[in-house]
Amino acid sequence: MAWSGRRAMLLTTTLLLAAALSESCDPGDLVQGCRVEGPNYCVCGLGCRTSFSYATREQCLTASRGERGDxxxxxxxxxxxxxxxxxxxxxxxxxxxxxxxxxxxxxxxx
Structure with missing residues:
Protein backbone atom coordinates (compact mmCIF):
# COMPACT_ATOMS: atom_id res chain seq x y z
CA MET A 1 0.00 0.00 0.00
CA ALA A 2 1.47 3.33 -1.05
CA TRP A 3 1.74 6.23 1.39
CA SER A 4 -0.03 9.06 -0.31
CA GLY A 5 -2.53 11.77 0.30
CA ARG A 6 -3.94 12.05 3.80
CA ARG A 7 -1.91 9.15 5.24
CA ALA A 8 1.39 10.63 4.11
CA MET A 9 0.35 14.05 5.43
CA LEU A 10 -0.61 12.53 8.79
CA LEU A 11 2.68 10.63 9.02
CA THR A 12 4.70 13.74 8.11
CA THR A 13 2.81 15.89 10.62
CA THR A 14 3.23 13.27 13.34
CA LEU A 15 6.97 12.98 12.70
CA LEU A 16 7.45 16.76 12.69
CA LEU A 17 5.50 17.12 15.92
CA ALA A 18 7.48 14.32 17.58
CA ALA A 19 10.76 15.92 16.51
CA ALA A 20 9.64 19.31 17.80
CA LEU A 21 8.52 17.91 21.12
CA SER A 22 11.79 16.03 21.54
CA GLU A 23 13.55 19.42 21.77
CA SER A 24 11.74 19.81 25.11
CA CYS A 25 10.34 23.28 25.00
CA ASP A 26 7.03 24.55 26.28
CA PRO A 27 4.15 24.15 23.80
CA GLY A 28 3.83 27.95 23.74
CA ASP A 29 7.41 28.17 22.44
CA LEU A 30 6.76 25.99 19.36
CA VAL A 31 7.02 27.99 16.15
CA GLN A 32 7.02 27.40 12.43
CA GLY A 33 10.40 28.67 11.25
CA CYS A 34 13.88 27.85 9.97
CA ARG A 35 17.35 27.27 11.42
CA VAL A 36 20.84 27.24 9.91
CA GLU A 37 22.29 23.74 9.56
CA GLY A 38 25.38 24.64 7.55
CA PRO A 39 26.70 26.86 4.75
CA ASN A 40 23.83 27.59 2.34
CA TYR A 41 21.63 25.02 4.11
CA CYS A 42 18.57 25.61 6.28
CA VAL A 43 16.01 23.32 7.84
CA CYS A 44 12.47 24.66 8.12
CA GLY A 45 9.60 23.23 10.10
CA LEU A 46 8.03 23.16 13.53
CA GLY A 47 10.43 23.58 16.44
CA CYS A 48 11.40 25.50 19.55
CA ARG A 49 11.59 29.27 19.19
CA THR A 50 15.21 29.18 20.40
CA SER A 51 16.25 26.82 17.59
CA PHE A 52 14.01 27.93 14.72
CA SER A 53 14.83 31.61 15.00
CA TYR A 54 14.30 32.65 11.36
CA ALA A 55 10.75 33.31 10.22
CA THR A 56 11.46 32.64 6.54
CA ARG A 57 13.76 30.46 4.47
CA GLU A 58 15.17 33.62 2.84
CA GLN A 59 16.26 35.06 6.22
CA CYS A 60 17.82 31.74 7.16
CA LEU A 61 19.67 31.37 3.85
CA THR A 62 21.03 34.91 4.18
CA ALA A 63 22.45 33.98 7.58
CA SER A 64 23.77 30.63 6.32
CA ARG A 65 25.72 32.32 3.52
CA GLY A 66 27.67 34.26 6.07
CA GLU A 67 26.14 37.57 5.10
CA ARG A 68 25.24 37.87 8.72
CA GLY A 69 27.34 35.00 10.02
CA ASP A 70 26.65 32.89 13.07
Whole structure:
Protein backbone atom coordinates (compact mmCIF):
# COMPACT_ATOMS: atom_id res chain seq x y z
CA MET A 1 0.00 0.00 0.00
CA ALA A 2 1.47 3.33 -1.05
CA TRP A 3 1.74 6.23 1.39
CA SER A 4 -0.03 9.06 -0.31
CA GLY A 5 -2.53 11.77 0.30
CA ARG A 6 -3.94 12.05 3.80
CA ARG A 7 -1.91 9.15 5.24
CA ALA A 8 1.39 10.63 4.11
CA MET A 9 0.35 14.05 5.43
CA LEU A 10 -0.61 12.53 8.79
CA LEU A 11 2.68 10.63 9.02
CA THR A 12 4.70 13.74 8.11
CA THR A 13 2.81 15.89 10.62
CA THR A 14 3.23 13.27 13.34
CA LEU A 15 6.97 12.98 12.70
CA LEU A 16 7.45 16.76 12.69
CA LEU A 17 5.50 17.12 15.92
CA ALA A 18 7.48 14.32 17.58
CA ALA A 19 10.76 15.92 16.51
CA ALA A 20 9.64 19.31 17.80
CA LEU A 21 8.52 17.91 21.12
CA SER A 22 11.79 16.03 21.54
CA GLU A 23 13.55 19.42 21.77
CA SER A 24 11.74 19.81 25.11
CA CYS A 25 10.34 23.28 25.00
CA ASP A 26 7.03 24.55 26.28
CA PRO A 27 4.15 24.15 23.80
CA GLY A 28 3.83 27.95 23.74
CA ASP A 29 7.41 28.17 22.44
CA LEU A 30 6.76 25.99 19.36
CA VAL A 31 7.02 27.99 16.15
CA GLN A 32 7.02 27.40 12.43
CA GLY A 33 10.40 28.67 11.25
CA CYS A 34 13.88 27.85 9.97
CA ARG A 35 17.35 27.27 11.42
CA VAL A 36 20.84 27.24 9.91
CA GLU A 37 22.29 23.74 9.56
CA GLY A 38 25.38 24.64 7.55
CA PRO A 39 26.70 26.86 4.75
CA ASN A 40 23.83 27.59 2.34
CA TYR A 41 21.63 25.02 4.11
CA CYS A 42 18.57 25.61 6.28
CA VAL A 43 16.01 23.32 7.84
CA CYS A 44 12.47 24.66 8.12
CA GLY A 45 9.60 23.23 10.10
CA LEU A 46 8.03 23.16 13.53
CA GLY A 47 10.43 23.58 16.44
CA CYS A 48 11.40 25.50 19.55
CA ARG A 49 11.59 29.27 19.19
CA THR A 50 15.21 29.18 20.40
CA SER A 51 16.25 26.82 17.59
CA PHE A 52 14.01 27.93 14.72
CA SER A 53 14.83 31.61 15.00
CA TYR A 54 14.30 32.65 11.36
CA ALA A 55 10.75 33.31 10.22
CA THR A 56 11.46 32.64 6.54
CA ARG A 57 13.76 30.46 4.47
CA GLU A 58 15.17 33.62 2.84
CA GLN A 59 16.26 35.06 6.22
CA CYS A 60 17.82 31.74 7.16
CA LEU A 61 19.67 31.37 3.85
CA THR A 62 21.03 34.91 4.18
CA ALA A 63 22.45 33.98 7.58
CA SER A 64 23.77 30.63 6.32
CA ARG A 65 25.72 32.32 3.52
CA GLY A 66 27.67 34.26 6.07
CA GLU A 67 26.14 37.57 5.10
CA ARG A 68 25.24 37.87 8.72
CA GLY A 69 27.34 35.00 10.02
CA ASP A 70 26.65 32.89 13.07
CA UNK A 71 26.83 35.29 16.02
CA UNK A 72 26.92 32.36 18.45
CA UNK A 73 30.14 30.97 16.95
CA UNK A 74 32.16 33.50 18.98
CA UNK A 75 30.55 32.08 22.15
CA UNK A 76 29.29 35.40 23.56
CA UNK A 77 27.23 33.71 26.30
CA UNK A 78 29.11 32.90 29.49
CA UNK A 79 28.77 30.46 32.39
CA UNK A 80 27.37 27.54 30.36
CA UNK A 81 24.38 29.55 29.17
CA UNK A 82 22.67 28.86 25.84
CA UNK A 83 23.16 31.07 22.78
CA UNK A 84 20.58 31.22 20.00
CA UNK A 85 20.48 33.24 16.79
CA UNK A 86 17.79 35.89 16.49
CA UNK A 87 16.94 38.33 13.74
CA UNK A 88 17.20 41.50 15.85
CA UNK A 89 20.59 43.04 16.63
CA UNK A 90 23.04 41.90 17.89
CA UNK A 91 21.88 38.68 16.19
CA UNK A 92 21.91 36.44 19.26
CA UNK A 93 20.32 36.06 22.67
CA UNK A 94 21.75 34.36 25.73
CA UNK A 95 19.50 32.18 27.88
CA UNK A 96 20.84 32.15 31.44
CA UNK A 97 18.21 29.88 33.06
CA UNK A 98 19.70 27.62 35.70
CA UNK A 99 23.19 29.14 35.58
CA UNK A 100 22.92 31.51 38.55
CA UNK A 101 23.81 34.42 36.26
CA UNK A 102 21.93 37.09 34.30
CA UNK A 103 22.66 39.94 31.91
CA UNK A 104 23.10 40.21 28.16
CA UNK A 105 25.93 37.65 28.24
CA UNK A 106 24.96 35.91 31.52
CA UNK A 107 27.94 37.67 33.08
CA UNK A 108 26.30 39.07 36.23
CA UNK A 109 25.95 36.90 39.33
CA UNK A 110 22.47 36.64 40.88
Missing amino acids: PCSSQPCRHHSYCTQIIADPGYQCFCDGTGYYGRHCELSE
